[in-house]
Amino acid sequence: MVTREDIEAFLDRLSAEGASFQEVEPGLWVVRPGGSLDFDVVVTHNPPVVLLRVKVMPHPTDPADAAALNKRLLELNATDLLHGAYGIDGDAVVLTEALELAHLDFEEFLASFESMTLSLTGHLRELAAFREAR
Known part of the structure; x- marks a missing residue:
């Protein structure tokens, strides 16, 4: 099973690709994707899963x-998202994904992270109209 230390090693490898991260408490990291992406991905090691x-x-x-x-x-959940899903938590719209730790490797973690960030990047323009309507 993938440990908290393994997840931190995955995040170190993401850093080599331009992301930055900070552990805010044991097993909870805030990851800033690289480039012009203006959002944070919260990664939580919560056996038997890791949550993004x-x-x-x-x-x-x-x-x-x-x-x-x-x-x-x-509609986006059904057509554009491979693993994760949009949801509502209190008064916020969130995008989440859970990965099983039992057989997780870096490639699967990276694919999920990139899928989330790329999907959200593509959806933000469309969703901005709803943000402005608020």
């Missing part, structure tokens, strides 16, 4: 905007 999570935006308070956004997020 991004707070995307506040959820709209207007019922019509919220319904339209929820519908679009479900």
Whole structure:
């Protein structure tokens, strides 16, 4: 099973590709993807899984905007996201992914991380309209 130290080694390897990270408490890291990406990925080692999570935006308070956004997020979950999913946590829209630690390797971790960051990068322009409507 992949340990907390293994996850930290994965994050060290991400750093070589331009990301930076900080452990804010044992088993909880805030990762900043490289380049112009302006969001943080929170990585949590929580056996038997590691969780990746991004707070995307506040959820709209207007019922019509919220319904339209929820519908679009479900469509994106069904068509554009391979492993992760959009969800709502309190008053925030989040993108999450859970990976089993039992057989996790760096390539799977990297693929999930890149899938999340690339998908979100592509979706942010579209989702910005809902952020502005708030």
